Amino acid sequence: MAHDLILEVKNLMTHFHLHEGIVRAVDGVSFNVRRGQTLGIIGESGCGKSVTVHSILRLVPSPPGNIVDGQILLHQGENGSDTGAIDLAQLDPRGAQIRAIRGAEISMVFQEPMTSFGPMHTIGNQIIETILLHQEDVESSDARELAVENLRRVGIPRAEQIVDAYPHQLSGGMRQRAMIAMALSCTPRLLIADEPTTALDVTIQAQILELLTALQEEVGMAVIFITHNLGVIAEVADEVAVMYLGRIVEQAGVNELFDNPQHPYTQGLLNSIPHIDEEKLPRLRAIEGVVPDPYEIPSGCAFSDRCPSFMPGTCDRAMPELDETVPGHRVRCFLYSDVEEGLTEVEHGG
Amino acid sequence: MLTQYIGRRLLLLIPLILLISVISFVLIQLPPGDILNMEVLRLRSAGTQVSEEEVEALRQLYGLDKSMPEQYWLWITNILFKGNFGTSFTYVKSVSEILAARVPLTAAVSVLTAVFVWVTAVPIGVYSATHQYSLVDYFWTFISFIGVATPGFLLALIFLWLAFVWFDISAIGLFSQQYETAPWSWGKLVNMLQHIWVPIVIIGMANTAGMMRTMRGMMLDELNKQYVITARSKGLTETRLLVKYPVRTSMNPVFSTIGWMLPGIISGEVLVSMVLNIPTTGPVLLQALLNQDMFLAGSIVFILSILTVVGTLVSDILLVWLDPRIRYEGVA
Numbered sequence: 001m002a003h004d005l006i007l008e009v010k011n012l013m014t015h016f017h018l019h020e021g022i023v024r025a026v027d028g029v030s031f032n033v034r035r036g037q038t039l040g041i042i043g044e045s046g047c048g049k050s051v052t053v054h055s056i057l058r059l060v061p062s063p064p065g066n067i068v069d070g071q072i073l074l075h076q077g078e079n080g081s082d083t084g085a086i087d088l089a090q091l092d093p094r095g096a097q098i099r100a101i102r103g104a105e106i107s108m109v110f111q112e113p114m115t116s117f118g119p120m121h122t123i124g125n126q127i128i129e130t131i132l133l134h135q136e137d138v139e140s141s142d143a144r145e146l147a148v149e150n151l152r153r154v155g156i157p158r159a160e161q162i163v164d165a166y167p168h169q170l171s172g173g174m175r176q177r178a179m180i181a182m183a184l185s186c187t188p189r190l191l192i193a194d195e196p197t198t199a200l201d202v203t204i205q206a207q208i209l210e211l212l213t214a215l216q217e218e219v220g221m222a223v224i225f226i227t228h229n230l231g232v233i234a235e236v237a238d239e240v241a242v243m244y245l246g247r248i249v250e251q252a253g254v255n256e257l258f259d260n261p262q263h264p265y266t267q268g269l270l271n272s273i274p275h276i277d278e279e280k281l282p283r284l285r286a287i288e289g290v291v292p293d294p295y296e297i298p299s300g301c302a303f304s305d306r307c308p309s310f311m312p313g314t315c316d317r318a319m320p321e322l323d324e325t326v327p328g329h330r331v332r333c334f335l336y337s338d339v340e341e342g343l344t345e346v347e348h349g350g
Numbered sequence: 351m352l353t354q355y356i357g358r359r360l361l362l363l364i365p366l367i368l369l370i371s372v373i374s375f376v377l378i379q380l381p382p383g384d385i386l387n388m389e390v391l392r393l394r395s396a397g398t399q400v401s402e403e404e405v406e407a408l409r410q411l412y413g414l415d416k417s418m419p420e421q422y423w424l425w426i427t428n429i430l431f432k433g434n435f436g437t438s439f440t441y442v443k444s445v446s447e448i449l450a451a452r453v454p455l456t457a458a459v460s461v462l463t464a465v466f467v468w469v470t471a472v473p474i475g476v477y478s479a480t481h482q483y484s485l486v487d488y489f490w491t492f493i494s495f496i497g498v499a500t501p502g503f504l505l506a507l508i509f510l511w512l513a514f515v516w517f518d519i520s521a522i523g524l525f526s527q528q529y530e531t532a533p534w535s536w537g538k539l540v541n542m543l544q545h546i547w548v549p550i551v552i553i554g555m556a557n558t559a560g561m562m563r564t565m566r567g568m569m570l571d572e573l574n575k576q577y578v579i580t581a582r583s584k585g586l587t588e589t590r591l592l593v594k595y596p597v598r599t600s601m602n603p604v605f606s607t608i609g610w611m612l613p614g615i616i617s618g619e620v621l622v623s624m625v626l627n628i629p630t631t632g633p634v635l636l637q638a639l640l641n642q643d644m645f646l647a648g649s650i651v652f653i654l655s656i657l658t659v660v661g662t663l664v665s666d667i668l669l670v671w672l673d674p675r676i677r678y679e680g681v682a
Contacts, residue, residue, distance in 0.1 A: 057583055094588055102585035115576040118595040119675060130584045166674040182584075 005075050006189050006222045007033040012070035014055045023294045025051040027246035038223040040237030044291055048246040049226045053192045057102055058093035104134040107183040111195040113176035117167035124163035127182045134186045150181040173204035190222045209235055242266050245302040252329040262331045264307045359663055374651040375422050378644050384414055385439045385642045436645030445649045456630040460615045463554040471558045475565025476597055497559025503621040505552045521548055522627045553622050564603050572596035605669050609662030616654055
């Protein structure tokens with residue numbers, strides 16, 4: 001199975017150096033992405049999920065953002081021959097190496113279909129641009145045909161006409177389809193979908209999710225899917241990572257996570273979903289408090305100030321490790337990990 | 351579809367230009383008195399006897415005794431059907447003759463100024479935006495504030511003084527002395543190009559400074575937009591994606607201001623040309639207005655207005671070409 005590994009993120013830290021101080025947007029995130037699998041990353045706004053995936057493609061604006069530590073290993077080679085890995089974290093964000101990876105090996109679909117395409121050029125022009133950029137053997141005369149084919153594949157009707165349409169002439173759902181067509185035009189090994197359905201209404205949302213799942217089966221690519229919508233994540237993900245304030249707090253297979261949520265934050269998120277079969281609609285059970293200001297993160301566990309299971313003297317003294325509780329299920333919480341271990345570490349560390 | 355649009359706009363120009371001609375004529379007639387009062391005053395103060403009959407005869411000769419609509423009708427039909435703009439009293443020459451020498455120069459100075467504004471302001475604005483808060487950005491921000499705040503004629507005076515003090519040259523005029531009255535030749539053209547950059551830079555200064563700020567602001571807005579990140583995530587080089595996407599979007603104000611940049615340049619040019627003694631229409635217009643030389647003033651205002659209207663049309667057509675969103679909304 002090792003050859004199935006496409007991307008390995010190890011202890012990634014992306015910090016923003018601002019006048020007000022350092023914002024640790026991503027603070028030690030690790031995960032693996034395998035061929036044909038979908039990793040869902042879920043969390044509230046500002047938890048660092050977007051910064052994490054932007055870091056992978058080195059799209060974090062610098063200054064102020066910097067990858068201060070960690071590795072982002074993109075494994076090369078196909079069909080079992082792992083010819084080594086490139087550490088994307090070490091590449092020049094403007095260099096030729098990362099540019100050859102962007103759009104070709106790893107491509108991205110964004111949240112805002114309304115503004116994802118440049119307004120001054122046709123959809124086709126922007127797709128053809130990607131094709132010609134990465135596929136040197138394609139003649140410019142054939143690129144248009146390829147673009148039409150890609151549009152057809154994502155279910156756009158009259159693709160040979162839509163290829164000449166400007167973005168403002170298409171609906172949001174159509175634009176997001178075209179965006180997916182563009183992202184897949186060079187058959188990437190990894191597709192990063194950064195809240196691709198958030199801006200769409202629910203019926204279109206379902207269509208786009210179906211489309212993504214179907215295309216993934218067809219092409220066999222890996223997907224990192226970011227959302228703050230638990231329903232969406234349940235539908236698309238194989239593995240789920242829950243993020244809170246720059247760290248993964250819980251990670252498990254999708255069924256395990258929904259059946260057996262262990263971190264109080266994950267439990268809170270799941271509890272806050274209203275259930276359709278409840279007889280009398282109760283008040284929504286929201287998580288207490290708000291996400292703290294990035295400059296005033298509580299000491300110890302970052303969730304300690306909102307946590308219903310807060311243990312004084314423990315949770316406010318150290319950050320728990322992400323430990324495996326059940327095989328394949330890891331949680332960052334002192335309810336499950338050895339309290340003493342975490343505390344002694346702090347004392348040793350000073 | 352585009353030709354249809356241009357055709358419709360050209361048709362709309364006709365009533366607009368007629369309206370402008372009426373307004374310019376009426377405006378010039380508005381002050382009390384006329385050119386003959388000024389002329390008689392001048393002659394009398396010089397000691398020449400002018401009888402009332404003579405004045406009346408002159409008045410009839412020039413049609414000044416007729417009602418305003420009649421005068422306008424005479425004026426506009428002469429222009430439209432005979433190409434005759436009337437006679438200037440102060441210069442005792444036909445208006446066409448005076449303008450033939452000056453309007454092309456005014457057009458040259460204006461167009462070159464506009465080109466200078468774009469060629470400098472656009473790249474500087476783009477650089478400032480992509481290197482926001484860098485030393486270079488602060489430098490140009492400082493320069494542009496000075497540029498916006500300093501009137502052109504003052505710049506012209508400062509420039510003249512510096513040129514005189516430092517280099518001991520007189521930077522006045524558009525031609526060296528030997529070419530000033532000479533007919534047009536290759537040498538005269540080269541000579542003009544050697545001089546013309548001074549008024550261009552001075553007249554263009556305020557516009558350049560303003561445009562720089564506009565371009566920087568537009569670019570800063572566009573740079574954070576999703577489509578720029580999309581383009582980057584496709585693997586385009588930074589230069590290519592900047593030029594293709596945000597710069598193109600940011601060019602909108604550059605094109606849409608062509609129309610009102612021209613009158614701005616022309617009115618700014620009047621003062622600067624007075625100071626630098628440049629033979630464009632500006633100084634003549636001022637003189638003509640002071641002397642109530644109505645045919646001359648009216649013709650200049652009329653011709654400059656037409657240039658402005660045409661400039662606006664050109665800017666609209668360019669915008670339609672530049673921005674597909676305008677193209678479809680406008681024609682549909």
